[in-house]
Amino acid sequence: MKPIMLAVTFCLSALIATGAMAAATKTVEAVNKEFASLKGQQVTVSGKVVKVNNGIMRRNFVHIQDGTGGQNSNNLIVTSKQTAKVGDQVTITGTVVLDTDFGMGYMYPLLVEQATIQVR
Numbered sequence: 001m002k003p004i005m006l007a008v009t010f011c012l013s014a015l016i017a018t019g020a021m022a023a024a025t026k027t028v029e030a031v032n033k034e035f036a037s038l039k040g041q042q043v044t045v046s047g048k049v050v051k052v053n054n055g056i057m058r059r060n061f062v063h064i065q066d067g068t069g070g071q072n073s074n075n076l077i078v079t080s081k082q083t084a085k086v087g088d089q090v091t092i093t094g095t096v097v098l099d100t101d102f103g104m105g106y107m108y109p110l111l112v113e114q115a116t117i118q119v120r
Contacts, residue, residue, distance in 0.1 A: 023093050028076045029069030031096065035110045038096040043112060045076060046091040046120070049084045057102060062117065064090060077108060082117040089120045 023042035026034070031043055047066035054060045060083040064076050078092050094115025100108045 027068040028064065028066045029073045031076055031112070032069060032073035032110065035096060035098060039098050040095065042093060042095055044091060044093045045112070046089070047076070049086050049088045049090055050075070052083060052086055054083050062090075062092070062115075064092065076112060077110070078112045078115045078117070080115040080117050082115075084117050084119055091118045091120060092116065 023044045024038075025044045026038075028045060028047055031038060031045060045064065045066065047064035049062055050065050051063035052060065059079045059081065062078045062080060062084055064078060065074055068074065078094060080092070080094065084090050092112060092115045094112040097111045097113045098109060100111050100113075102108075
């Protein structure tokens with residue numbers, strides 16, 4: 001058993017060291033189109049902040065666009081304890097969450113939640 005555990009530990013260490021387990025880098029359009037297969041996964045997206053709503057339900061809602069996508073796939077809503085300003089170029093990393101219902105009519109089919117926001 002010990003040789004097997006050692007091999008598994010070595011393989012996982014190699015994956016982590018090479019970044020193979022890092023968040024997938026996607027475009028705004030790709031996240032919008034691939035949302036079902038991305039559920040629960042971490043993604044990284046870069047883009048421009050186009051709208052910010054701070055301090056709602058103990059989180060900040062940041063909308064980003066990167067020039068990809070059409071009318072229904074060009075915007076990504078991110079929630080975070082961090083924030084940014086409209087016009088900032090940012091890179092976010094967070095978890096894809098589907099069908100979030102905050103009540104009172106606030107239903108989001110797609111969010112990237114608990115994101116880190118890095119202003120570039």
